[in-house]
Amino acid sequence: xxxxxxxxxxxxxxxxxxxxxxxxxxxxxxxxxxxxxxxxxxxxxxxxxxxxxxxxxxxxxxxxxxxxxxxxxxxxxxxxxxxxxxxxxxxxxxxxxxxxxxxxxxxxxxxxxxxxxxxxxxxxxxxxxxxxxxxxxxxxxxxxxxxxxxxxxxxxxxxxxxxxxxxxxxxxxxxxxxxxxxxxxxxxxxxxxxxxxxxxxxxxxxxxxxxxxxxxxxxxxxxxxxxxxxxxxxxxxxxxxxxxxxxxxxxxxxxxxxxxxxxxxxxxxxxxxxxxxxxxxxxxxxxxxxxxxxxxxxxxxxxxxxxxxxxxxxxxxxxxxxxxxxxxxxxxxxxxxxx
Amino acid sequence: xxxxxxxxxxxxxxxxxxxxxxxxxxxxxxxxxxxxxxxxxxxxxxxxxxxxxxxxxxxxxxxxxxxxxxxxxxxxxxxxxxxxxxxxxxxxxxxxxxxxxxxxxxxxxxxxxxxxxxxxxxxxxxxxxxxxxxxxxxxxxxxxxxxxxxxxxxxxxxxxxxxxxxxxxxxxxxxxxxxxxxxxxxxxxxxxxxxxxxxxxxxxxxxxxxxxxxxxxxxxxxxxxxxxxxxxxxxxxxxxxxxxxxxxxxxx
Numbered sequence: 148x149x150x151x152x153x154x155x156x157x158x159x160x161x162x163x164x165x166x167x168x169x170x171x172x173x174x175x176x177x178x179x180x181x182x183x184x185x186x187x188x189x190x191x192x193x194x195x196x197x198x199x200x201x202x203x204x205x206x207x208x209x210x211x212x213x214x215x216x217x218x219x220x221x222x223x224x225x226x227x228x229x230x231x232x233x234x235x236x237x238x239x240x241x242x243x244x245x246x247x248x249x250x251x252x253x254x255x256x257x258x259x260x261x262x263x264x265x266x267x268x269x270x271x272x273x274x275x276x277x278x279x280x281x282x283x284x285x286x287x288x289x290x291x292x293x294x295x296x297x298x299x300x301x302x303x304x305x306x307x308x309x310x311x312x313x314x315x316x317x318x319x320x321x322x323x324x325x326x327x328x329x330x331x332x333x334x335x336x337x338x339x340x341x342x343x344x345x346x347x348x349x350x351x352x353x354x355x356x357x358x359x360x361x362x363x364x365x366x367x368x369x370x371x372x373x374x375x376x377x378x379x380x381x382x383x384x385x386x387x388x389x390x391x392x393x394x395x396x397x398x399x400x401x402x403x404x405x406x407x408x409x410x411x412x413x414x415x416x417x418x419x420x421x422x423x424x425x426x427x428x429x430x431x432x433x434x435x436x437x438x439x440x441x442x443x444x445x446x447x448x449x450x451x452x453x454x455x456x457x458x459x460x461x462x463x464x465x466x467x468x469x470x471x472x473x474x475x476x477x478x479x480x481x482x483x484x485x486x
Numbered sequence: 487x488x489x490x491x492x493x494x495x496x497x498x499x500x501x502x503x504x505x506x507x508x509x510x511x512x513x514x515x516x517x518x519x520x521x522x523x524x525x526x527x528x529x530x531x532x533x534x535x536x537x538x539x540x541x542x543x544x545x546x547x548x549x550x551x552x553x554x555x556x557x558x559x560x561x562x563x564x565x566x567x568x569x570x571x572x573x574x575x576x577x578x579x580x581x582x583x584x585x586x587x588x589x590x591x592x593x594x595x596x597x598x599x600x601x602x603x604x605x606x607x608x609x610x611x612x613x614x615x616x617x618x619x620x621x622x623x624x625x626x627x628x629x630x631x632x633x634x635x636x637x638x639x640x641x642x643x644x645x646x647x648x649x650x651x652x653x654x655x656x657x658x659x660x661x662x663x664x665x666x667x668x669x670x671x672x673x674x675x676x677x678x679x680x681x682x683x684x685x686x687x688x689x690x691x692x693x694x695x696x697x698x699x700x701x702x703x704x705x706x707x708x709x710x711x712x713x714x715x716x717x718x719x720x721x722x723x724x725x726x727x728x729x730x731x732x733x734x735x736x737x738x
Contacts, residue, residue: 170541170542171635172542172544172551172553172632173542173544173631174631174635174636174700174701175631175632175633175634175635175636175637175693175701176634176635274695274696275695275700283634283676283678284634284635284676284693284695285635285675285676285693285695286695325503325505326503327502327503327504327505328500328502328503328504328510328512328549332515370515372650373516373517373648373650373668374515374516374668375514375515375516375517375521375546375547375548375668376546376547376630376633376639376668376670377510377512377546377547377548377549378504378508378510378544378546378549378551378632380504380505380508382505387655388651388652388653388654388681389653400632400633400634401632401633401634402546402630402632402633402639403633404651404667404668404681405681410504410505412506413506435503435561438506439506439556439561442506442556443556443557446557
């Protein structure tokens with residue numbers, strides 16, 4: 148049995164995203180996929196899925212959705228105000244959505260990218276190994292009002308609603324990076340000043356990259372003229388010709404000519420993608436061995452994320468002190484998640 | 487310790503970390519002819535016999551990227567295997583093999599199809615006609631595929647066309663745009679922002695996501711850009727054929 152998700156209305160940046168196309172750089176295609184892949188893993192944990200599946204990614208603003216068969220959904224990533232009909236529902240949780248009910252997701256209350264994951268999976272036809280829209284590559288398109296997406300059947304619609312406490316990543320903060328092939332093109336003074344500078348996430352931001360604003364002078368490389376184009380990666384800290392920094396994200400190019408100060412480590416990249424307009428960001432360089440250790444720890448943690456999901460015993464909207472409760476345990480869990 | 491690890495490799499190649507799962511062998515920072523030749527030769531050799539643990543080898547203009555599975559392969563040990571690949575060759579004298587495939591691709595230069603040709607002419611001190619003839623007469627090689635899917639970097643053009651990128655980004659060139667910077671041309675498979683100057687346009691589609699071969703060009707292919715009039719290009723674009731009048735000649 149199959150089902151469908153009907154999009155009654157969609158915000159301006161709503162698209163299907165999975166873990167993307169990680170091995171297509173040789174044909175010039177960047178990974179793409181979810182701007183915050185951790186949100187897909189959290190959704191899989193909430194829904195009891197073995198691996199992350201395709202989700203509806205919502206940049207800044209959600210939409211209204213219906214299903215034509217009972218379907219659990221998970222809501223992860225940037226917290227957004229959500230209701231099923233008139234009932235407020237919890238973010239970072241799974242819920243059962245029944246035919247005839249309407250799921251309404253509003254504006255992000257923190258962070259940038261929210262995710263709606265149906266338990267049955269989105270059954271659109273994969274292209275080059277993924278269902279993700281990759282707009283800069285011309286693959287797929289933004290979702291619009293009236294779209295109808297095929298879904299697989301929910302394997303366990305009767306499973307209890309679950310909740311989890313997410314890793315804190317929606318307010319900017321300190322971002323760790325490693326050296327890259329072009330770090331040596333910047334003077335030690337410029338590198339030191341880069342680490343000392345507090346940046347603000349600019350309004351110029353999309354799935355390709357985020358511009359960083361500062362009052363500080365530009366961070367120009369010592370050699371820029373005639374520099375050959377070379378491989379670039381998501382996470383790269385790129386300085387345009389005028390020395391203004393960008394952090395490249397999932398839909399970046401694969402080769403570029405602007406110099407890069409380094410590469411943000413994978414575990415911290417979602418924090419850049421999710422930083423809302425005006426959030427403060429600082430950058431701290433770490434050694435490559437340390438980055439490798441952090442990446443291994445992060446990969447291991449993703450495999451055990453399922454244990455972080457706990458049943459929601461009562462309708463959270465009816466428990467007035469739940470918010471305070473989760474915030475307190477969130478502090479503890481957040482630290483556990485860091486290391 | 488990465489500085490120490492550089493010791494086994496004598497210049498001119500540097501072995502540099504790129505992200506979580508890559509080693510980049512870089513011959514030069516600028517697109518010097520010997521360095522692009524060295525990158526082509528190293529890519530051919532590494533493709534034929536990749537070091538243990540390497541999942542992908544891909545060339546850029548002056549570098550070759552080796553990607554590996556970081557959960558299965560030790561970063562430092564792989565670096566040593568890549569260093570061994572570089573030993574015993576005079577990379578400054580590397581000569582790529584002749585191309586096995588030669589593409590002939592119609593291109594309209596100047597006018598609406600190449601709005602920046604006049605600026606290229608002005609900056610290079612060559613007449614527009616000379617710029618077009620120089621491009622058409624150069625046997626271009628696909629040095630790399632990247633930036634956007636299917637997009638070839640073509641080179642090298644003669645020294646006279648060694649122009650820097652623009653300092654401001656052009657927000658959008660159309661699909662098929664041919665743009666020039668630093669002795670190279672790029673062919674844009676999709677509308678794109680760029681810091682390069684658009685001198686022409688073709689109707690050849692370098693990225694066909696639904697096709698059996700989504701990217702028809704391969705690193706190492708030779709390209710000949712064949713000048714056609716703006717009106718001819720309008721007809722080729724209107725025909726909406728992904729080949730865009732291009733012809734692929736197989737040499738054996």
